[in-house]
Each structure stands twice: as structure tokens, then as C-alpha cells.
Amino acid sequence: EVQLLESGGRLVQPGGSLKLSCSASGFTFSHYAMYWVRQAPGRGLQYISTIINTGAVTDYADSVKGRFTVSRDNSNNMLYLQMSRLSAEDTAVYYCVKEFSVGAPVWHFASWGQGTLVTVSS
């Protein structure tokens, strides 16, 4: 069974930084592209980032490009999201999401973690 467990969310001050982690199990992590998707309180879903299975290629939504960095450790089945220059608009639940198919990302958000809440406030 696929399991994705996010961690690292907390209250952080505007302008601060935070690193989220996602521990993956139940599948061959190194075979799949992974994503981050966020949801602001009471709002809809927003695509944030993609990283291919090898980690060699990444992609970001315009709203976070230059501030967020996605990475992965295939040896330890871990996905990360380094966030910097945080603002109130980044307050959201951040979901770690697994691609449906092996290989290249096709943006099929097949399996979702339970999410971790990031609150940006002074």
C-alpha cells in the first residue's frame, strides 16, 4: 500500500524559511515523479512543484519559482520542499503526491499524503 507521510509544517514568521519532508513507502520511490500541491485554508488546490524520478528535472508554479526548491533522496525514499521568503499567501496545507505511472511525469496525481500545515504569520 502506498503511504506518503508529510512533516515539517509549523508556524513561521513572514520572510522565514521552512523545509517540508515527505516519507514514501509501499512502492519503488525511485521510479516515480513526485509533486507538491497546496491548499490554502478554505480554498482550492494549487499545483506547486514537480520532480522527476531521478531528481534531474524540476518544475515550479510561477507563484513559488525562485523561492521554493524541490528535491528527493531516492536512497531513503524521501521528498523535500525547501521554502524561503515565505509570506502569508503561502499559508496552506502542503500535500506530497505520487505520479500514477512510472517514468516521465504526466500529472496524474494518483496518491496523496495527509498533508502538513504551514502557517506564515507574525
Next chain:
Amino acid sequence: QSVLTQPPSVSAAPGQNVTISCSGSSSNIGNNYVSWYQQLPGTAPKVLIYDNSERPSGIPHRFSGSKSGTSATLGITGLQTGDEADYYCGTWDSSLSTGRYFFGPGTKVTVL
């Protein structure tokens, strides 16, 4: 602001059928696959439909998807109380220079 449009809410009695529309343009729905996601209250989203009309294993046949032109539709037959949730469509949009994935704003389904 999303490039996709969904009705904010739909409602129906148990046992009835509902449809949720997702409207876009040629740069998104018109030339890309659409997925649908269900988010039950207080839980993470779950994929219901991918590639316009395909159901992942374990998704009941009561849920169906279709696409025509620049619009997609999620259908739910035999509505159940457990179907009360927010439903999101999603697809790739290539109107920007590099393209991006977008979700619709979501539709809240209420079982009367």
C-alpha cells in the same frame, strides 16, 4: 484565478444523479486530458477520474467522466450521503510559455 470554471455547488437528494461541469479553453481542456478529484471533508484529495474518463481501480462505476471540446463533465449516479465532498477538475494548460497544471476552483456537492 483558475483557467478552469466549475459551478460552486450542486445538490441533489440521495439516489439522484448529478453532473459537475468544468469549462476551459483550447489551451487546456481542449487539448489535454482532464482528471477529477474528490475531497471529503477534512481529508486529502483522491483521484476519481483520469485521462478524461478512466477510473482507477477501486473507484465505483457510479462515477464517470467525459470530455467534449473545451468542457469536461463528472457524473455521479445514485448519489449517496458519503458523496458529500468537494470535487475538483484538473488539467494542463499550455497558454503560458512553459505550461502549467491547473485545478478548477472546486464544486461542493451536497446531498439533501
